[in-house]
Amino acid sequence: MPMRSFFLYAGIALVAGSTLALEILLTRITSVIAWYHLSFFVIALAMLGMTAGSIYVFMRPARFTQATVMRRLARSSALFAALAPLAVAWTMSGPLLPVIDLMGFFALLGFGAALAVPFAAAGVALTLALTRAGLPPGRAYGCDLLGAAAGCGLVIPLLDVVDAASAVLVVGAIAALGALAFATCDEDPGEKRRSLGTCGALTLALLGFAGFNAAAEAPPLRPAWVKGVREDPREFMHVAWNTHSRVTVGTQIALPPYLWAPGRNMPLEARAPIQQRVLKIDGAAATLMAEGAGSDHAYLDWDLSTFAHRLRPHGPAAVIGVGGGRDVLAALRSGHAPVVGVELNAAIVDLHRRSMADFSTIAARPGVELHTDEARSFFSRDDRQYEVITMSLIDTWASTGAGAYSLSENGLYTVEGWLVFLRRLAPTGVFTVSRWYKKESPGETARMVALAMEALWQLGVEKPRAHLLLLQVESVATLLVSPTPFTADDLDLMQREAVRIGVNMVLTPRRLPAQPLLAELGAIEDRATLWQWAERQTLDLTPPTDDRPFFFNMLKPGTWLEGQEELSELDLGFLGNLQATQTLVYATLVSLLLTLAALLGPLVARPAQTEVSRASEPTTGLAPATLAAALAYFALIGLGFMFVEIALLSQVGVFVGHPTLSLAVVLGGIILSAGIGSLLSGKLAVERGGAVAWLFPLIPALMVVAARLATGPVTENFAGAETTIRVLLSIALIAPPAVGMGICFPLGLRLVERAGGHAVTPWLWGINGAFGVCASGLALGTSMTWGISTTMAIGAGCYLALVACARKLARAGR
Numbered sequence: 001m002p003m004r005s006f007f008l009y010a011g012i013a014l015v016a017g018s019t020l021a022l023e024i025l026l027t028r029i030t031s032v033i034a035w036y037h038l039s040f041f042v043i044a045l046a047m048l049g050m051t052a053g054s055i056y057v058f059m060r061p062a063r064f065t066q067a068t069v070m071r072r073l074a075r076s077s078a079l080f081a082a083l084a085p086l087a088v089a090w091t092m093s094g095p096l097l098p099v100i101d102l103m104g105f106f107a108l109l110g111f112g113a114a115l116a117v118p119f120a121a122a123g124v125a126l127t128l129a130l131t132r133a134g135l136p137p138g139r140a141y142g143c144d145l146l147g148a149a150a151g152c153g154l155v156i157p158l159l160d161v162v163d164a165a166s167a168v169l170v171v172g173a174i175a176a177l178g179a180l181a182f183a184t185c186d187e188d189p190g191e192k193r194r195s196l197g198t199c200g201a202l203t204l205a206l207l208g209f210a211g212f213n214a215a216a217e218a219p220p221l222r223p224a225w226v227k228g229v230r231e232d233p234r235e236f237m238h239v240a241w242n243t244h245s246r247v248t249v250g251t252q253i254a255l256p257p258y259l260w261a262p263g264r265n266m267p268l269e270a271r272a273p274i275q276q277r278v279l280k281i282d283g284a285a286a287t288l289m290a291e292g293a294g295s296d297h298a299y300l301d302w303d304l305s306t307f308a309h310r311l312r313p314h315g316p317a318a319v320i321g322v323g324g325g326r327d328v329l330a331a332l333r334s335g336h337a338p339v340v341g342v343e344l345n346a347a348i349v350d351l352h353r354r355s356m357a358d359f360s361t362i363a364a365r366p367g368v369e370l371h372t373d374e375a376r377s378f379f380s381r382d383d384r385q386y387e388v389i390t391m392s393l394i395d396t397w398a399s400t401g402a403g404a405y406s407l408s409e410n411g412l413y414t415v416e417g418w419l420v421f422l423r424r425l426a427p428t429g430v431f432t433v434s435r436w437y438k439k440e441s442p443g444e445t446a447r448m449v450a451l452a453m454e455a456l457w458q459l460g461v462e463k464p465r466a467h468l469l470l471l472q473v474e475s476v477a478t479l480l481v482s483p484t485p486f487t488a489d490d491l492d493l494m495q496r497e498a499v500r501i502g503v504n505m506v507l508t509p510r511r512l513p514a515q516p517l518l519a520e521l522g523a524i525e526d527r528a529t530l531w532q533w534a535e536r537q538t539l540d541l542t543p544p545t546d547d548r549p550f551f552f553n554m555l556k557p558g559t560w561l562e563g564q565e566e567l568s569e570l571d572l573g574f575l576g577n578l579q580a581t582q583t584l585v586y587a588t589l590v591s592l593l594l595t596l597a598a599l600l601g602p603l604v605a606r607p608a609q610t611e612v613s614r615a616s617e618p619t620t621g622l623a624p625a626t627l628a629a630a631l632a633y634f635a636l637i638g639l640g641f642m643f644v645e646i647a648l649l650s651q652v653g654v655f656v657g658h659p660t661l662s663l664a665v666v667l668g669g670i671i672l673s674a675g676i677g678s679l680l681s682g683k684l685a686v687e688r689g690g691a692v693a694w695l696f697p698l699i700p701a702l703m704v705v706a707a708r709l710a711t712g713p714v715t716e717n718f719a720g721a722e723t724t725i726r727v728l729l730s731i732a733l734i735a736p737p738a739v740g741m742g743i744c745f746p747l748g749l750r751l752v753e754r755a756g757g758h759a760v761t762p763w764l765w766g767i768n769g770a771f772g773v774c775a776s777g778l779a780l781g782t783s784m785t786w787g788i789s790t791t792m793a794i795g796a797g798c799y800l801a802l803v804a805c806a807r808k809l810a811r812a813g814r
Contacts, residue, residue: 013147014178021151034096045112053123054766076125077179083118095225131761137746138681145675162214169210176203226283240347250278261304261476264502289324292361308432309334315387380720413551418455437477454543470507547787588777629808638771640798646779647792677742693810697802700740704796755812
């Protein structure tokens with residue numbers, strides 16, 4: 001390979017990798033400074049910046065002549081490297097609030113526009129590299145995808161070493177290295193020297209600032225506002241970032257014990273102040289770490305979330321979501337041994353084992369095991385039986401690194417997930433789950449009970465109500481589920497303890513709830529009636545499954561555009577899950593409008609042409625029908641790729657387990673495999689015509705269908721396999737459809753160029769990106785409404801529709 005080509009490919013990989021890494025980092029940063037449901041909107045606007053860059057190349061061909069391509073490549077890449085930290089700093093400098101009115105919408109639009117600027121520079125660079133650098137499309141696009149996959153994987157170790165803001169500076173330095181690689185290809189000696197000097201200095205400056213920022217006790221580049229509140233770093237004893245959260249630990253304070261739901265009869269002596277430290281995940285989901293030594297923690301006996309220990313005080317116990325360690329302390333106080341804590345956030349486990357070990361003490365206590373793992377994955381492999389498994393208010397609202405709006409805890413609230421937990425119980429064991437309760441609209445509570453009933457029916461239970469206890473006080477309800485019916489002694493003990501503590505007995509085998517909605521639900525006696533009843537409700541109360549793992553998103557499509565007052569009547573105000581769904585809808589609509597502008601803008605702005613010039617189509621090089629086929633082709637690729645990617649992320653991510661590992665395996669695996677497919681596309685001689693010139697889209701369409709059919713049996717039969725086995729199986733599921741998808745973009749470019757449309761390829765690159773952004777929102781909405789299987793089917797259908805477009809382009813090129 002000539003050195004010039006080597007540096008071009010290296011530059012493409014470096015810039016593409018830094019672009020995807022920045023996207024993931026922005027997902028993390030936005031989830032901290034705002035709420036997870038705003039991440040999608042901000043990222044969508046930022047990624048549309050890349051579309052704007054590619055369309056700019058198409059609209060201004062005089063600025064990107066063959067003689068200046070290398071210079072423009074280096075300059076646009078360096079501009080991206082310099083602007084990315086500045087745009088992120090601007091984003092972190094002010095509050096980013098939920099969209100509840102027009103001014104809030106414009107404020108969010110402003111944040112997105114600021115982030116779009118560096119992405120537009122990256123869009124110019126990658127468009128020029130893929131369409132104007134004279135490289136084979138398959139190899140160039142393959143390097144783009146391989147670099148993006150490497151950037152995805154880079155985020156994982158990077159956030160283990162530095163904070164997200166410092167990581168942005170490192171990513172900027174990587175982009176500057178890409179600019180340096182492009183600069184070496186400039187044939188003008190003077191320009192080459194200046195570019196090399198500028199890019200080299202920019203790389204060193206960004207790396208130096210990253211090191212300084214990461215080492216500083218109060219980093220100068222950091223989120224200044226978190227969830228609408230000005231943040232002072234001096235208030236924290238500890239700050240840790242990783243790919244799915246930022247964990248902060250506040251200074252030590254003496255306060256009355258904080259309980260999720262203290263009983264009404266809790267005595268004053270149990271409220272005596274104790275030493276505590278506040279832990280916050282992404283600045284919102286808070287829990288307290290109590291000082292482990294010097295207290296018998298008697299206050300825990302009065303918390304509704306610990307009620308299961310009154311019925312089953314001994315034997316092995318497990319805690320899903322260790323948090324500050326309160327549920328572990330409650331199990332120990334009751335007399336359980338061993339007590340197994342499963343926490344997916346390594347930063348929290350590290351607090352108990354290392355930096356806060358002397359204060360917490362739970363990791364050093366006899367009989368306590370702490371595991372950094374995803375709960376379903378852990379219990380699928382664990383062969384012990386537990387008397388109590390506790391899952392108290394697990395709702396961090398933290399988006400995974402794989403993408404905004406994919407919550408880390410989605411897989412914990414599905415029928416398949418609860419079947420895993422129930423099968424790990426001893427015959428008389430209890431699975432206890434606490435969720436938020438609103439008397440006028442107990443949506444979360446009702447959906448939790450419906451989920452338990454469906455799981456029990458699938459276990460073979462005939463009358464689920466005999467296996468359920470629902471207790472409530474204030475804004476929390478606690479559900480106790482057992483694989484065997486609760487005995488008369490259990491119910492007598494439950495009644496005595498409920499009266500002593502001061503909590504309400506909402507649903508038991510002996511009584512139906514007074515609350516009308518819950519009373520209807522408790523009286524249901526068969527599965528078919530449950531599903532019919534759930535689908536009739538204002539909120540979506542159907543039991544979530546792995547095909548629709550969205551427990552927290554209960555808005556039905558008909559109510560997506562309800563006003564804020566109507567939503568506040570359905571949901572607790574501090575949760576915001578219903579507003580999250582609404583924000584997704586608005587964001588998708590805006591993305592559709594901007595994509596429409598990207599599609600029609602160049603057509604409207606085309607210069608006026610004479611009759612003679614119209615005949616030869618000098619602006620695009622393509623006849624109208626051929627241009628329409630080309631636009632449809634690349635729009636379908638953008639839609640199909642993202643629909644399949646979102647579906648695979650949701651399905652295989654639960655199977656792999658830990659979000660960090662899922663990010664590398666699923667997202668990285670898709671992009672890496674697509675890059676390999678792009679490199680292999682050169683083996684298909686579409687220029688020769690024949691059936692291969694237009695039937696190749698059948699490859700990804702069939703592979704997507706095969707992957708969907710295989711995913712269910714594989715994930716079900718190997719859920720308890722070792723992590724290495726699950727990773728290898730996931731890659732085996734991902735790789736075939738991703739390789740097939742990777743061949744379509746470069747082959748489409750070759751068909752368009754063969755038909756005489758070389759000038760239009762930057763526009764097509766932009767169309768591909770714009771429809772990809774739209775598809776991310778549309779795919780999430782489709783999955784939430786009709787399920788992941790439907791999302792996958794739509795993705796396969798997009799690739800199947802490519803056949804007609806490819807046939808038209810192949811004929812035009814003859």
